[in-house]
Amino acid sequence: MSSKSRSPRILPGLERTGEALPLWTYASAELLELEYREFFLKSWQMVGHECDLPKAGDFLTFDLWRDSVIPTPKNFPDIDRSELGLQEVRMEIYRGHILVNLDGDGPAVSHMMGPIDGEVAAYSPEGYEPIGEPTVQVWDCNWKLAWDNYQENYHIPIGHPCLHRMLVENDEGVTLDNGINFGVFEMKEKLSKVPRERRYQELIGCTDRRFSPDKARRWLQIAMNPNMGIEYYPEMFALFQVLPLGPEKSLIKLNCYSPPDLSDEEREMQGINLAILDEVNDQDKLLVERIQRGVRTSGYRPGPLALEESSVYRFHEYVRETIPVARLREPPIRGMLERENARLQASAASEAQ
Ligand SMILES: [Fe+2]
Numbered sequence: 001m002s003s004k005s006r007s008p009r010i011l012p013g014l015e016r017t018g019e020a021l022p023l024w025t026y027a028s029a030e031l032l033e034l035e036y037r038e039f040f041l042k043s044w045q046m047v048g049h050e051c052d053l054p055k056a057g058d059f060l061t062f063d064l065w066r067d068s069v070i071p072t073p074k075n076f077p078d079i080d081r082s083e084l085g086l087q088e089v090r091m092e093i094y095r096g097h098i099l100v101n102l103d104g105d106g107p108a109v110s111h112m113m114g115p116i117d118g119e120v121a122a123y124s125p126e127g128y129e130p131i132g133e134p135t136v137q138v139w140d141c142n143w144k145l146a147w148d149n150y151q152e153n154y155h156i157p158i159g160h161p162c163l164h165r166m167l168v169e170n171d172e173g174v175t176l177d178n179g180i181n182f183g184v185f186e187m188k189e190k191l192s193k194v195p196r197e198r199r200y201q202e203l204i205g206c207t208d209r210r211f212s213p214d215k216a217r218r219w220l221q222i223a224m225n226p227n228m229g230i231e232y233y234p235e236m237f238a239l240f241q242v243l244p245l246g247p248e249k250s251l252i253k254l255n256c257y258s259p260p261d262l263s264d265e266e267r268e269m270q271g272i273n274l275a276i277l278d279e280v281n282d283q284d285k286l287l288v289e290r291i292q293r294g295v296r297t298s299g300y301r302p303g304p305l306a307l308e309e310s311s312v313y314r315f316h317e318y319v320r321e322t323i324p325v326a327r328l329r330e331p332p333i334r335g336m337l338e339r340e341n342a343r344l345q346a347s348a349a350s351e352a353q
Pocket of ligand 1 (some may be wrong): 149150157159160280284
């Protein structure tokens with residue numbers, strides 16, 4: 001059976017602590033060249049939502065470091081493709097989300113999402129509308145650091161006191177063998193002492209006209225390697241995306257979308273949640289930029305990854321398996337990284353035979 005048709009599997013939890021990627025991989029321009037080719041050009045990238053393209057002739061632009069994509073629902077009637085050198089790329093609309101795959105290979109998004117499609121379907125994200133302009137920030141960190149941070153919940157009690165006051169702790173979600181990870185966060189019964197957080201907790205049950213009681217008081221977070229997250233809340237959803245700008249610079253994009261028929265209470269919840277998202281985003285920026293500065297100091301060593309950080313460990317394994325040079329404790333001699341990686345790949349292939 002080919003990897004395209006094989007159904008995604010849920011991976012068992014880890015039994016041992018895992019090893020993190022070596023520090024040099026977080027500041028290497030040469031490695032980023034390989035990562036861009038192996039991860040970003042070969043994976044699905046979220047470029048927007050159907051509601052961003054309401055009529056024929058509308059278009060979006062999506063910049064992925066060296067490449068740009070222009071998703072459009074219909075052909076451009078007034079653009080000469082031969083002149084612009086536009087190339088068609090593989091595109092898929094999954095429950096309203098528009099994704100492109102520049103390499104064009106690999107399984108469809110709907111296939112990859114198979115085991116959790118029911119969870120997404122419960123939100124009917126197809127009919128949503130954009131909430132304002134996307135938040136776009138430049139973070140001074142390697143893209144993997146922002147992605148490590150997004151995937152683990154270990155830092156919530158220290159890094160995000162607001163989330164810690166509102167949500168029941170959830171150390172680990174469910175990880176599929178195709179790099180998709182999802183987790184459910186239940187709202188705490190105990191009310192936060194901060195008025196706006198308490199108000200959100202009090203209001204959250206009001207969305208039960210759209211959700212069954214088991215889904216009305218929770219947040220669902222889906223992370224998709226190498227760089228995308230979708231968070232479904234009862235009153236909106238948010239897309240999170242990390243895009244490399246350089247070895248120690250990343251673009252962070254946050255797009256939020258709303259269901260069309262909000263009640264007054266849901267609108268109030270949405271306003272509170274948007275403010276909380278901004279607060280959490282600022283806290284994450286501070287956290288990862290501080291760690292990135294540590295990458296450059298000689299005294300900093302990556303510690304073992306705890307069992308609760310299994311999604312980070314699995315992501316690091318995925319990096320090591322795809323780009324074996326990332327296993328090396330020290331970086332290869334300048335200018336030799338690509339050749340060294342090819343050598344390691346060839347020796348791994350001959351060992352496997
Ligand atoms: Fe965070």
